Structures are given as C-alpha cells and as structure tokens.
Amino acid sequence: MAKYICDFDVVSSVGQELIEKGNDLKTATANYSSVISSNLSGWNGSAKDSFVSQSTSKKDEIIKKADYMIQFGEFIKLASKSIQDLEDSLSSQSI
Numbered sequence: 001m002a003k004y005i006c007d008f009d010v011v012s013s014v015g016q017e018l019i020e021k022g023n024d025l026k027t028a029t030a031n032y033s034s035v036i037s038s039n040l041s042g043w044n045g046s047a048k049d050s051f052v053s054q055s056t057s058k059k060d061e062i063i064k065k066a067d068y069m070i071q072f073g074e075f076i077k078l079a080s081k082s083i084q085d086l087e088d089s090l091s092s093q094s095i
Contacts, residue, residue: 006080006083006084006087008080008081008083008084011076011077011079011080012076012077012080012081014073014076015073015074015076015077015080016073016077017073018070018072018073018076019069019070019073019074019077020073021069022066022067022069022070022073023066023070025065025066025069026063026067026070029059029063029066030063032059033055033056036055037052040052
C-alpha cells in the first residue's frame with residue numbers, strides 16, 4: 001500500500017505566505033491608489049473622470065483578487081490542520 005507523507009509545517013507556511021502576499025498586495029494597491037488620487041487632484045474634466053473610473057475599477061479588481069488570495073491561504077492552513085488532526089487521531093487507533 002502506498003504511503004503519503006505531508007509536511008504540515010511546510011503546507012501551513014505556504015498558506016501563511018499566501019495570506020501575507022495578499023495583504024501586501026492590498027496595502028500596495030491602496031497606497032498606489034492614494035498616490036494616483038493625489039496626483040489627479042489638479043485635473044478637471046472628462047479625461048479625469050474616465051481615468052478615475054478605470055483606475056477605481058482596476059483597484060477594486062485587484063483588491064478582490066487579494067482577498068481571494070487571503071481566503072485561499074486561510075483555507076490551506078485550515079485544511080492542513082484538519083488533515084494533521086485526523087492523521088494524529090487515526091495513528092492513535094489500534095486495529
């Protein structure tokens with residue numbers, strides 16, 4: 001019978017890194033968006049309106065993807081913990 005081995009620490013660290021990268025992406029996007037807004041403060045007219053609309057749309061899209069990264073990282077960590085708990089429980093059983 002095949003035996004599968006999972007390094008739960010590595011899996012959990014990958015999940016944590018994904019969470020951290022998602023948070024970094026959200027922070028960088030918010031900072032970048034703030035700089036754009038500041039730089040556009042002197043603009044007027046339809047060009048500004050169009051640019052702001054597109055910029056806001058892209059910012060929202062990136063934030064949504066960063067939130068997904070964070071949720072996926074949390075799922076990975078939770079799944080790793082659940083599998084480890086189940087493995088520990090099964091290993092303590094005697095048949």
